[in-house]
Amino acid sequence: MSAVANTIFSPEMAARFDKLATIYPVKRSALVPMLLYAQDEVGYVSDAVVAEIAQRLDLLELDVRNVLSYYSMLRTKPAGKYNVQVCTNISCMLRGGYEILDHCKKQLGIGHKGVTPDGVFSLEEVECIGACCWAPAMQINYDFHDNLTPAKVDNLLQIYRDGKGKDVK
Amino acid sequence: MPDVNFIVDGKQLTAPAGTLLIDACKSAGIEIPAFCYYPGLSLQAACRMCVVRVEKMPKLQTACTTPVTEGMVVQTETPEIAQARKATLQLLLGNHPLDCPVCDAGGECELQDMTFKYGAADSFYAEPKNHREEQKWSPVVYFDRPRCILCYRCVRMCGEGMDVFALGIQNRGSSSIIAPNVPAQMSPDQLAHVDCEQCGMCIDACPVGALTSGTYRYKTRPWEMNHVATICTHCGDGCKTTLGVRSTSDGSEIVRGDNRDKSGINGDFLCNKGRYAFDFANHGERITQPLVRHADGTLKPVSWEVALEHAGSRLRELRDSRGGSSIGVIGGNRLTNEEAYLLQKFARTVIGTNNIDHHRTADYVTFAQALSGTKGRTASQHDTASFPAVLLVGGDPTNQNPLTAWNLRSDVRLNKARVYVANTETIKLRRQAKAFLQLAPYGYGAFANYLAGDAAAASSAAADANALSAFRDAVKAEEKLLILIGSELRGAELKKLIEFGLTIPGAKFALLSDYVNSRGAADMGLLPDMLPGYVPFGAKHPLASEYAAPAAPGLDMLGIFDAAAEGELSALYVVGANPIARYAVDPAALKDTFVVVQEMFLTETAALADVILPAANLYEKSGSVTNSYGDLQQVAKAADRAGVRSDFEMIVRIADKMGAEVPKLVPFGKGLRADMGQSRGAHSGEADRHAVWLTANNLEPRLSPFDPFAILDEIQRLVPGYSLLRLQLLSGNDQHLEPAAPSGLVQITGQSARRDLVLPAHDSLFTSGTLGRYSAMLNDLQQNEAQRAAASSAHTAAD
Amino acid sequence: MPTLVSHPDEVKVISRRFGQGAADIDKYVELDGYKAVQKAIAEGPEKMSGWIIDTMKASGLRGRGGAGFPTGLKWSFVPKQSEKPKYVLVNGDESEPGTCKDHVIFLEDPHAVIEGTMIAGLAIGAKTGFIYLRGEYRYLLKIMEKAVADAYAKGFLGKNIFGSGLDFDVITQSGAGAYEVGEESALMESLEGKRGVPRIKPPFPAVVGLYGGPTVINNAETIASAPHILLMGGEAYAKIGSERNGGTRLFGISGHVERPGVYELPMGYNLKKAIYEVAGGVKDGKKLKAVVPGGSSCPVLTADEIDVGLDFDQMGKAGTMLGSGGIVVLDETVSIVEFALRTINFYQHESCGWCIPCREGTDWIKKTLTRVHAGGGANKDIDNVQYLAENMLGRTFCPLGDAAAMPTLGFVKKFRKEFEEYIAGKRVDTPLITVQDLVGAH
Ligand SMILES: Cc1cc2nc3c(=O)[nH]c(=O)nc-3n(C[C@H](O)[C@H](O)[C@H](O)COP(=O)(O)O)c2cc1C
Ligand code: SF4
Ligand code: FES
DSSP: OOSTTTTTOHHHHHHHHHTTTTTSGOOOOOOOHHHHOOOHHHSSSHHHHHHHHHHTTTTOOHHHHHHHOOOOOOOSSSSSSSEEEEEEEHHHTTTTTHHHHHHHHHHTOOOOOOOOOOOOEEEEEOOOOOOOOSSOOOEETTTEOOOOOOHHHHHHHHHHHHHHHOOOO | OEEEEEEETEEEEEEEEEEHHHHHHHHHOOOOOOOOOTTTTTOOSOTTTEEEEEEEEEESSETTTOOOOOTTTSSSSHHHHHHHHHHHHHHHHSSOOOTTOOTTTTTTTTTHHHHHTTTOOOOOOOOOOOOOOOOEOOOSEEOOGGOOOOOOOHHHIEEEEEEEEEEESSGGGHHHHHHHHOOGGGGGTOOOOOOSSSOHHHHHSSSSSSEEEEETTTTTTGGGEEEEEEEEESSOOOEEEEEEEEEEETTTEEEEEOOTTTTTTTTTTOHHHHHHTTGGGGGGTTTSSSSEOOSSSSSEEHHHHHHHHHHHHHHHHHHHHOOOGGGGEOOSSSSHHHHHHHOOOOHIIOOOOOOOOOOOSSHHHHHHHTTTTTOOOOOOOOGGGGGGEEEESSSOOHHHHHHHHHHHHHHHHHHOEEEEESSSOOGGGGGOOSEEOOOOOOHHHHHHHHTTOOGGHHHHHHHHHHHHHHHHHHHHHHEEEEEEEEEEEEEHHHHHHHHHTTTTTTOEEEEEOOOTTTTHHHTTTOOOOOOOOOOOOTTTHHHHHOOOOSHHHHHHHHHHHHHHTTTOOOEEEEEEEHHHHHOOOOOOTTTTTTEEEESSOOTTGGGGGGEEEEEGGGOOOEEEEEEEEOOEEEEOOOOEEOOBOOHHHHHHHHHHHTOOOHHHHOOOOOSSSSSSOOOOOHHHHHHSSSHHHHTTTTOOOOOOOOOOHHHHHHHHHTTTOOOOHHHHHHTTOEOOOOOOOOOOOOTTTTTTTTOOOOOOOOOOOTHEEEHHTTOOHHHHHHHHHHHHHHHHHHHHHHH | OOOOOOOOOOOOSSSTTTTTTTHHHHHHHHTTTTHHHHHHHHHHHHHHHHHHHHHHHHHHOOTTTOOBBHHHHHHHHHHHSSSOOOOOEEEEOOOTTTOOOHHHHHHHOHHHHHHHHHHHHHHHHHSSSEEEOOOHHHHHHHHHHHHHHHHHHTTSBBBGGGGOOOBBBEEEEEEOOOOGSSHHHHHHHHHSSSSSOOSSOOOOOOOOSSGGGEEEEEHHHHHHHHHHHHHHHHHHHHHHHHTBBBBEEEEEEEEESSSOOEEEEEEEEEEHHIIIEEEEEOOGGGOEEEETTTTTTSEEEEEGGGGSBBBBHHHOOOOOOTTTTTEEEETTTHHHHHHHHHHHHHHHHHOOOHHHHHHHHHHOOOHHHHHHHOOOOHHHHHHHHHHHHHTTTTSSSHHHHHHHHHHHHHHHHHHHHHHHHTTTSSSOOOOOOOOOOOOOOO
């Protein structure tokens, strides 16, 4: 039974949030992870998500928006089912990060922060994701893919298109 | 905190340990520039303008976060520091629009001043500045993003200062932005808005022109205005407001109200009414010509001479034919002390009646009587910002006494004060309260009794018995307690509470009321059963003996209208009040009464008048007013309007037309006799007491019968408690006056007979009695509120 | 998935258990797991704290997060008595470009992080430890969460750990994308559910930290080193390293090398050797142009400046920093202007925006370099960039401003010619696609 009547989240997520709000010395500590997990389920941080999380943590919606807008992984608009995040930071750049990004743009027909018409993919150019020694690297729904080549990328995108892709949400 | 010694720019300085370097320097006359630092608000160290060189420190240090320590050696203006500040300014100006010539803040802009000082005008960026359209966050708050330098003052002012939290910081890095609490997508018009108290404090705090005021923006340039510091006409807190005045074809109009010189009793603070609600003066319906009702029943403009002659002679007739006791006089809460005093003196000595009253917004008579004989027991507004503990019974300062609320919040924030709130409503100040006690409906009396030790009263005081007793014990444990009382408590209840409070040796009291001079009206004796200073009739007091006032109490507000209904009221003289609307009087009651009204607008009361005399408002006259706390302040004439007269002048003129001996009413010129009291024999003792007093206080006699100071002299001479200091008053400072009712003079008998005529105004942040109806800005704000409310309810309904 | 590498010159201390499935708690225990914490407890309630701190001091371990502050000393700053609870906070925000070492620790040896957290807790008298991982490390967070759950299941965490009569809890936390949150005080803000804006210091975390309580904040690698140090003894650990730089550290060698990867080398190991021997030399036999030795914040070294030992002091002498140990290697083909631009883009994007010099400085350097790189530069641009960077240095609220200014200064000073070529129109690249504002919508 969720702490919030008519929650917008799945029973599992609601239960998880109920717990999350209790494990810290201060409730508010749950805010950042909650926003991220909510985004994983809803697809983005909608106004409804902001409202419910504010309610759960006894915060003003303004507080939630202030925090939400600070973190670059959080978005207020829907992304694709599979969010492709290509790192172009220095180590990746040196090993072809931009070629990989351009290749993704070409293959998906979208640019930075774009979403394919069928809503299956979205693309993002991101900062260093901590895979520098295995560059160039990217993440699709949190799953790391490294030592990339255009061929490897094509193959990956196909796997996800076929719904066989890994999702570590 | 012990004092420490340190050296700044070679000067030996001393300050309590822990004082922030920036403050220590300021009090030593060394100005350290800062954008983000704002005294009393949390520290940011964000703007990096206050960097100084502290010996033994590798980097430049921020003076706004560095506490002074023993032996510290500091440089505040070296080339290195100047360069650091210059670079910071250059960085800011990189994106800051250079629209200073049209910017409201131009000439009052801290960024402008700093740029001038550090010569950072040269911007060496080739890239275009990021432009954003100006946003209208509310009728009174506008935001110009590119001008914002992100000092976060507004955010802290709104959150920490006002406890509203309507502003936030969003995004990060160079896209950081100040954001209001209603985002565009959540708003019906798809534009971002603030849902707040519209106090405008954010605008005052803004060091640049990023936040501007809806009433002032693009109206004029600061240096084209005269700035007059006077007292806000709205609530009983009596804030100083600095009015920017510009001359116009028919006088001079107020274009801005703010609190730039923070010298007033209100320090940094000003609420939306003090800031914006001066515009009633320019309302289209303002009466600017005397009107007289003609035989055909219509009101027609006439000359001042005709109007005054008509009013005066008719009043005289009626007095002589039907007696002064057939005439009623009603005064207002926005009159100056001088006018209120003059009005009651006029009623008592010229008309010869005690049928005199005003719209009472708190029971000051009981307050004064309950405290009579005590010394140092009444609180000044200043105490609300400094007392270690405060008990607030009734009232809703957030909405009705905003400065009091601000001070209490600051007291909690800065002095860790303990605030105890007991109220029948869940007022907002409970958020700062150490303890909030929800009282039962009408539970104030029972609560007072309970505090005074009547255990039986518990059940009718509050539902939660444990909370109640815990609350009482906490309050009783306090040694230095400020007891703030709302106007809900009157008569016996009020007396009881004060009696309880008096058992706490360090307790001080204040009774909150509405309107700038509600307290003054009562102090000045606009009452049927009390002379000024709550001196009862027949008391051995110069007032009683000097006035040839009728001995018996007169009719009160309701009595006057009852008499009218019975056809026994021959005339009614109303000065700056709207009793018809206030007390829902049936207009028919006045059909046989000759009514003279001094007003700005055709109010419900004025509409019934036979003579309407166009009156000046508080911003158009000078004198003094007394706030809820008994703090006396000077009112300075700011604006001017052709065709209107001050109530003071009109009263004198009417008295004159009634054939009264004006020098007796207003002691001016030579007074009544040349005799200074030294003469022996027949006339001795009959000396002109006023003249004697003037010489004794080496004051000059006033030369004009229209000079309010002539009456102020008499007030000071005669009214108990009004022993004021001229210098204080004239230099625009506030001074606290003890309430009067000197012990021995209080008549206990008949006390219970007094009926409760207190009618709180229940004004919100966006209303101000009848006057508020004529403020376009307050109307806008009410509409704005309504829309917000509608929108948010619609929103909640949606999800 | 990270590919593990190895080289004979490596001295495997922290990486000892890598590649052996130590994420499994039984395997970890089999490999001397949770022995260090028990060894500490065996010292007895009185001596335990002192013994741990002395051992850490003796080990000469210096913070692996970048600043290189002596860890034992840091732990000793925490007041013994405190009204407010004390905390241990493990910094796993690993976001410094060129750095991916903590990544491998979380993946290969999560229990070492937990055990290290417990040890730090015992040292300072904390009952709760937080392990904060950057949001992008979701799969590593899951590994950590499982490890923590297993430790509770075995009774290693929770009430009365190892019969010490002491309780200790570990809470894992996810970030959501912010480099600045790696700064210790911003990290605490983030953990408290706020914007990742640093706090005013003093007070320092050791005195007033998380929820106002005394807090020790350490990098994940620093924490993971603690168990090994307690087991092998401080002196033994110190001996492996160089003077005043005890032990080993994980170096992530990336960019233009034949065998990029995370190698554990003794402190003081020669940088040139690390590149040419350990990492197999410059990729495709190209010539070396430059090296960014410790993550993107460190001033660049030219090809002939790399004969230097990899420790905090020698790097400092060489005019750069050891930083996070992320060695980024640039071959002759690299355009320094483009590299400098990409670097400043990162800092411009990650600046929290709190203070003026960093917020505006990174933005204007980015704008100017973008133009220069696209061929629209003017001569004064180089001086402007240098002027901006110099005026950010040491003037910002937190070190991110420095982290942006220092490399920028390195590039324009050591490779000024290249910038001039761009301005002279001798070189024009297609505009570099830059990370646009990923933050919010406005
Ligand atoms: C902008 C900035 C980012 C940082 N990012 C990290 C980080 O991702 N991980 C980390 O361990 N330390 C990071 N640090 C260093 C931390 O502030 C802190 O010094 C460190 O975590 C202390 O741990 P240590 O003593 O074990 O190195 C960062 C510092 C700054 C100024
Ligand atoms: S230097 Fe200033 S703006 Fe930059 S990250 Fe630190 S606090 Fe934020
Ligand atoms: S630079 Fe791409 S993962 Fe670090």
